Amino acid sequence: EAGVVQSPRYKIIEKKQPVAFWCNPISGHNTLYWYLQNLGQGPELLIRYENEEAVDDSQLPKDRFSAERLKGVDSTLKIQPAELGDSAVYLCASSLGPNSYNEQFFGPGTRLTVL
Amino acid sequence: GQQLNQSPQSMFIQEGEDVSMNCTSSSIFNTWLWYKQDPGEGPVLLIALYKAGELTSNGRLTAQFGITRKDSFLNISASIPSDVGIYFCAGQLTNAGKSTFGDGTTLTVKP
Numbered sequence: 242e243a244g245v246v247q248s249p250r251y252k253i254i255e256k257k258q259p260v261a262f263w264c265n266p267i268s269g270h271n272t273l274y275w276y277l278q279n280l281g282q283g284p285e286l287l288i289r290y291e292n293e294e295a296v297d298d299s300q301l302p303k304d305r306f307s308a309e310r311l312k313g314v315d316s317t318l319k320i321q322p323a324e325l326g327d328s329a330v331y332l333c334a335s336s337l338g339p340n341s342y343n344e345q346f347f348g349p350g351t352r353l354t355v356l
Numbered sequence: 357g358q359q360l361n362q363s364p365q366s367m368f369i370q371e372g373e374d375v376s377m378n379c380t381s382s383s384i385f386n387t388w389l390w391y392k393q394d395p396g397e398g399p400v401l402l403i404a405l406y407k408a409g410e411l412t413s414n415g416r417l418t419a420q421f422g423i424t425r426k427d428s429f430l431n432i433s434a435s436i437p438s439d440v441g442i443y444f445c446a447g448q449l450t451n452a453g454k455s456t457f458g459d460g461t462t463l464t465v466k467p
Binding site for chain 1: 360398404455459
């Protein structure tokens with residue numbers, strides 16, 4: 242069975258440009274997470290979806306970041322406009338449900354470099 | 357917010373040696389998780405702990421959920437070169453759906 246798929250794997254953009262990341266979770270996984278991982282640090286949750294509903298977006302910088310999961314399957318995370326400090330790895334994860342007994346499976350991430 | 361302190365930050369060991377790393381928190385968790393992350397990949401779950409005092413093994417890996425629910429440790433016995441990577445601890449509250457991660461321990465194993 243395929244794991245969590247993310248694209249692109251790498252993205253280099255100029256500051257102030259928009260960028261979008263795509264995630265396809267494991268089939269049947271209702272819960273989808275977007276994490277930000279800065280160099281030398283652990284992942285930090287940006288947003289969690291239960292099906293198509295964003296149930297925890299408290300850490301998402303809403304002035305420039307947006308996300309959607311319109312049909313409750315794949316998801317897109319967007320940054321507009323990007324800033325130098327947004328350079329990081331953006332990880333997507335999915336699980337059957339939000340309960341801690343449900344393992345989160347991570348994708349390989351998208352490494353963003355903002356110049 | 358909740359913060360996890362993970363130590364040591366890095367370790368350099370000889371193949372065959374045992375490794376121990378730990379994680380402490382300023383607040384309690386109901387679940388402790390240990391992940392390994394290889395370069396260019398996402399974290400992969402190694403061990404999950406759900407009960408204070410629980411000791412769980414997965415092959416050469418052993419992890420324990422501290423009695424106070426504010427700490428956990430991971431041991432790796434007889435290290436091998438493929439153990440190289442970054443090990444993260446993470447804490448969860450049962451139905452919160454959110455993991456709080458430590459900043460990782462980078463393990464280097466010399467053949």
